[in-house]
Amino acid sequence: MPVLEARGIAKTLGAGRAQRRILDGVDLEVQAGEVVAVLGRSGSGKSTLLHLLGGLDSPDAGRIVLAGQELTAQTPRALAKMRLRHVGFVFQSFHLIEELSGEENVLLPARLPGAGRDGERRARRLISELGLSEIAGRRPHELSGGEQQRLAIARALVNDPELVLADEPTGNLDRENGATVLALLRNLRRRAVVIVTHEPEAAAIADRVLHLQDGRLLADDGRLSAEGARLRTARVLRESA
Amino acid sequence: MTGLGIALAAAMLVAALVVSDSLGLGFDRAAHAAHLPDVIVRFDLQDTARVRERIAALPDVAAYTVRQEVTGAGFETAGNFADNGAVEIVGRGRRGYAIVGGRDVSGRPGEVVVERGLAAAWGLKLGGTLDIDGLGDERIVGFSESPDNVSYPLAVPRVYVSEAAVYGAGRAPRVNLADIWLRDPRNLDEVLVQARSTSYGLRGVRFVTRSGVRVLLDQAAGIVIDLLVALSLIALATAAAMLAASARAEVQRRLRGIGVRRAVGASRGYLVSVQALEAAFVAAPAATIGALGGLLATYGPTTRLLVLLNEPAPGSALAPALAGAWLGAVAIPVLAAAWPAWRAAGRPPVALLRGAELSGGARGRARSGRGPAIPRAGLTVLGARLAGAHRVRLVATAATLGFSTAFVLLMLALASALSSLETDPGALGRRYQLTANLPASAAAHVRSIAGVQAAAPRYEAGAVDSFSLGETIDVIAYPGDHTIFEAPPLVSGARLHGAHEAEVGLGLAQALGLTPGSTLAIELASGPELRLRVAGVVSSLDHDGRIAYVPAQAMLAADPGTADGAQLAVRLKPGASASAVSAALGPSATPATGAVGRGVPLVAVLRSILRAVAIVDGLVCLYALIQACALIVQERRRTVSVLRAFGAGPSAVRRLLSGAVIALVAPAALLGILLERALLGPALAHLAASYVTLSLGASGTEIAVVLAGLVLAGAVAVAWVARQIARESVIAGLGAS
Ligand SMILES: Nc1ncnc2c1ncn2[C@@H]1O[C@H](COP(=O)(O)OP(=O)(O)OP(=O)(O)O)[C@@H](O)[C@H]1O
Numbered sequence: 012m013p014v015l016e017a018r019g020i021a022k023t024l025g026a027g028r029a030q031r032r033i034l035d036g037v038d039l040e041v042q043a044g045e046v047v048a049v050l051g052r053s054g055s056g057k058s059t060l061l062h063l064l065g066g067l068d069s070p071d072a073g074r075i076v077l078a079g080q081e082l083t084a085q086t087p088r089a090l091a092k093m094r095l096r097h098v099g100f101v102f103q104s105f106h107l108i109e110e111l112s113g114e115e116n117v118l119l120p121a122r123l124p125g126a127g128r129d130g131e132r133r134a135r136r137l138i139s140e141l142g143l144s145e146i147a148g149r150r151p152h153e154l155s156g157g158e159q160q161r162l163a164i165a166r167a168l169v170n171d172p173e174l175v176l177a178d179e180p181t182g183n184l185d186r187e188n189g190a191t192v193l194a195l196l197r198n199l200r201r202r203a204v205v206i207v208t209h210e211p212e213a214a215a216i217a218d219r220v221l222h223l224q225d226g227r228l229l230a231d232d233g234r235l236s237a238e239g240a241r242l243r244t245a246r247v248l249r250e251s252a
Numbered sequence: 253m254t255g256l257g258i259a260l261a262a263a264m265l266v267a268a269l270v271v272s273d274s275l276g277l278g279f280d281r282a283a284h285a286a287h288l289p290d291v292i293v294r295f296d297l298q299d300t301a302r303v304r305e306r307i308a309a310l311p312d313v314a315a316y317t318v319r320q321e322v323t324g325a326g327f328e329t330a331g332n333f334a335d336n337g338a339v340e341i342v343g344r345g346r347r348g349y350a351i352v353g354g355r356d357v358s359g360r361p362g363e364v365v366v367e368r369g370l371a372a373a374w375g376l377k378l379g380g381t382l383d384i385d386g387l388g389d390e391r392i393v394g395f396s397e398s399p400d401n402v403s404y405p406l407a408v409p410r411v412y413v414s415e416a417a418v419y420g421a422g423r424a425p426r427v428n429l430a431d432i433w434l435r436d437p438r439n440l441d442e443v444l445v446q447a448r449s450t451s452y453g454l455r456g457v458r459f460v461t462r463s464g465v466r467v468l469l470d471q472a473a474g475i476v477i478d479l480l481v482a483l484s485l486i487a488l489a490t491a492a493a494m495l496a497a498s499a500r501a502e503v504q505r506r507l508r509g510i511g512v513r514r515a516v517g518a519s520r521g522y523l524v525s526v527q528a529l530e531a532a533f534v535a536a537p538a539a540t541i542g543a544l545g546g547l548l549a550t551y552g553p554t555t556r557l558l559v560l561l562n563e564p565a566p567g568s569a570l571a572p573a574l575a576g577a578w579l580g581a582v583a584i585p586v587l588a589a590a591w592p593a594w595r596a597a598g599r600p601p602v603a604l605l606r607g608a609e610l611s612g613g614a615r616g617r618a619r620s621g622r623g624p625a626i627p628r629a630g631l632t633v634l635g636a637r638l639a640g641a642h643r644v645r646l647v648a649t650a651a652t653l654g655f656s657t658a659f660v661l662l663m664l665a666l667a668s669a670l671s672s673l674e675t676d677p678g679a680l681g682r683r684y685q686l687t688a689n690l691p692a693s694a695a696a697h698v699r700s701i702a703g704v705q706a707a708a709p710r711y712e713a714g715a716v717d718s719f720s721l722g723e724t725i726d727v728i729a730y731p732g733d734h735t736i737f738e739a740p741p742l743v744s745g746a747r748l749h750g751a752h753e754a755e756v757g758l759g760l761a762q763a764l765g766l767t768p769g770s771t772l773a774i775e776l777a778s779g780p781e782l783r784l785r786v787a788g789v790v791s792s793l794d795h796d797g798r799i800a801y802v803p804a805q806a807m808l809a810a811d812p813g814t815a816d817g818a819q820l821a822v823r824l825k826p827g828a829s830a831s832a833v834s835a836a837l838g839p840s841a842t843p844a845t846g847a848v849g850r851g852v853p854l855v856a857v858l859r860s861i862l863r864a865v866a867i868v869d870g871l872v873c874l875y876a877l878i879q880a881c882a883l884i885v886q887e888r889r890r891t892v893s894v895l896r897a898f899g900a901g902p903s904a905v906r907r908l909l910s911g912a913v914i915a916l917v918a919p920a921a922l923l924g925i926l927l928e929r930a931l932l933g934p935a936l937a938h939l940a941a942s943y944v945t946l947s948l949g950a951s952g953t954e955i956a957v958v959l960a961g962l963v964l965a966g967a968v969a970v971a972w973v974a975r976q977i978a979r980e981s982v983i984a985g986l987g988a989s
């Protein structure tokens with residue numbers, strides 16, 4: 012069973028003359044352990060798609076099933092709980108909280124009401140695994156972009172989510188730091204990862220590359236994505252075994 | 253939200269203005285309107301020609317009128333009655349009162365001008381009738397106002413009829429009052445000396461000077477005016493602080509925008525003027541609405557108070573001040589917006605784009621190295637830290653809120669002090685419950701009535717001080733120990749002993765510079781002088797503290813006539829029934845009034861003004877809290893959105909907000925309580941000290957009430973802002989800078 016399954020997603024943004032159908036029938040399936048890269052031109056709707064997949068927004072049509080639960084049918088409160096348990100976000104501009112140290116930032120999702128119990132232990136492990144022990148006590152403005160993004164990744168993982176959504180995770184980083192971050196995302200075992208980007212380097216680490224174009228997702232060879240996904244599944248399972 | 257703040261602040265500003273302007277300048281306005289004479293001389297009835305001759309002989313007299321004043325007249329209308337009225341029979345020449353409705357008496361019979369306070373209290377209308385004992389039904393043709401005394405019901409009811417109406421074509425053959433206007437009021441002292449020497453042969457002469465009238469008015473209304481003016485000033489400061497704070501916050505929110513515009517080359521002056529214009533755009537309508545609200549809330553009660561003081565409502569005289577207040581309510585936010593914008597625009601655009609704080613360098617100084625401990629208590633602590641991130645702002649907001657809190661506390665303390673004065677005779681040190689119009693000889697009999705603990709004659713007489721003219725003094729005497737019946741608290745010295753000592757009220761002591769050991773020299777209204785050694789100073793609100801307790805022997809020796817007016821003061825045994833004793837005493841018994849027997853309407857009006865001011869201030873407090881809370885979230889909108897993206901639900905958001913509110917409210921509450929107890933309360937009590945010792949420190953209950961109010965306001969703020977957040981999409985918040 013896929014961790015994430017989206018069918019026929021449509022989304023219209025804006026009002027009046029500025030109204031535009033950004034997504035128009037997107038289908039997507041992501042398995043555990045699979046890294047999917049979504050490429051697209053600026054303004055093609057990549058961020059919009061990611062927001063829908065993570066339950067930050069709801070589609071006008073179609074359905075999204077995450078970890079066996081249908082997102083589209085949830086109340087805002089239940090959606091928040093879904094995000095807490097099953098989704099980890101990594102943003103282009105890191106979005107670390109200025110008032111908190113790096114370590115506190117990582118711990119934050121684990122301290123939210125309703126979070127699982129192991130958060131604190133996992134936070135420490137993540138910090139040391141990601142090589143952040145030295146800098147975890149500092150505040151975000153005292154850190155480099157790469158360090159901030161690594162902290163953000165640790166924060167996204169602290170509640171052990173099945174799905175990690177990364178919106179241009181390397182957009183604000185130089186090549187070297189970008190490579191480190193991509194390697195980290197590549198090696199998230201057992202998790203489903205969706206990376207949205209317009210950088211080909213990011214696409215290189217993915218199991219599967221999809222293109223967002225005219226509101227639809229197309230596989231590398233131009234065929235509709237769902238078919239491509241099925242073809243790749245066997246290889247992914249073989250690799251992760 | 254900013255508009256609401258400006259509206260509220262404008263309301264406070266105007267409320268303060270109406271009260272302080274009306275009351276503070278009322279006397280001068282009234283004196284001017286009424287053409288108040290420099291000296292009013294009262295004496296026993298004298299031949300008119302002889303009086304005129306004497307006055308004409310005085311130096312520097314610009315004008316004068318003489319008239320007859322009949323006291324103890326009976327007035328009656330359909331529903332009201334008074335038997336202590338004063339009828340002034342006016343002739344030609346200046347009047348010394350202003351006509352504030354209708355017209356003056358014309359000289360035709362059957363017309364009367366009624367003092368406005370009396371008209372207001374009895375609901376008299378122009379064209380209506382007033383039945384005056386001895387004159388019959390008179391048609392009311394006008395309403396008058398003269399600040400030479402307060403008006404009914406604080407003083408006796410007063411009306412004016414024309415000389416011609418009473419004496420036909422002739423003049424009054426005998427008069428007992430003269431109004432004198434001087435060419436140069438600075439010569440007053442000299443004129444008075446002359447007047448005293450030429451008044452030889454006139455009996456019972458009493459002078460009232462313009463400054464004496466002031467003293468008299470201060471006696472009646474001084475405490476009220478002082479208190480209100482002080483309250484208004486505090487309100488003013490709070491309002492200004494709030495206006496400035498909210499305008500500054502607005503600029504803070506736009507720092508990045510300013511940075512961008514600077515980066516693309518906008519001039520500093522341009523940015524500042526844009527900011528100022530925008531502020532003015534919000535402030536102008538808000539200030540208008542607020543000013544109208546403040547005016548409506550306080551104008552009515554203040555005007556009612558002014559009627560009692562025989563002073564005119566400010567009316568259009570208030571217009572320039574109101575315009576000033578409106579301008580202020582607009583100018584303060586405009587300046588408060590322009591100034592930080594000016595400062596911000598002067599800094600490198602890069603710093604602004606990075607979102608540097610207005611307070612300057614806060615980020616640079618941020619604690620570095622090992623961060624603080626991980627927040628064990630979680631979200632509440634995080635909320636508090638978010639609030640604390642802008643330390644300057646937090647301090648400013650907490651200070652404003654603290655001031656508001658202190659102000660509310662002060663008003664509660666004042667209200668309870670006033671109501672205890674009004675309802676509890678004991679608050680004045682009065683220990684008798686009943687008085688009876690019985691001769692002193694009946695005391696022994698009264699003492700034998702069941703339930704009576706003590707009874708003694710109580711003598712009371714009016715007097716003036718022998719030195720400075722115009723200090724009217726209430727002289728009270730008991731045979732023996734007066735503290736059985738009246739025991740106003742001693743401020744200094746000791747209780748009186750023997751026949752040659754007196755206790756004086758604090759008000760009188762301050763007016764005459766008396767201390768224990770000095771000599772009190774007073775002239776009883778009937779003429780004789782009394783000289784006594786001051787044994788102690790007591791605090792009493794009666795007659796605004798211009799009161800003297802003297803031994804009955806001394807008083808009766810000076811003027812045996814005072815014995816006629818004596819009443820029996822009756823003190824009951826604890827638990828005895830006042831009505832049973834009252835019944836046994838017969839119809840002559842009346843219950844002793846509370847502190848302010850004659851001042852009750854004054855206190856009631858004062859309370860309604862306080863209430864109006866308190867409501868406005870309470871709203872301001874709530875507003876400041878909600879706004880501070882909203883600001884914290886506004887500025888940390890992204891933070892809250894990040895939390896929400898990671899799955900923080902509504903309850904988590906509320907906990908976060910609660911933390912922020914606690915960080916704000918806890919120091920504010922502490923500050924407010926300290927401020928009231930250590931500063932405002934004592935300061936106000938000190939202002940009132942010439943009248944009475946008021947304890948204006950807030951009590952435990954009052955503090956608890958205010959704390960509960962703050963908690964409630966905080967909860968409202970949290971709920972309101974949480975709702976706002978829930979409505980906003982997480983994505984929009986993440987995009988926000
Ligand atoms: N709230 C909104 N109202 C109207 N239009 C919007 C809104 N948000 C986004 N859009 C439009 O939707 C389109 C897709 O936006 P989106 O942010 O998903 O693009 P993107 O692919 O992530 O672009 P980029 O690579 O630049 O981040 C854009 O054309 C954008 O202008």
Ligand SMILES: [Mg+2]
Binds near residue numbers: 057058059178
């Ligand atoms: Mg995007």
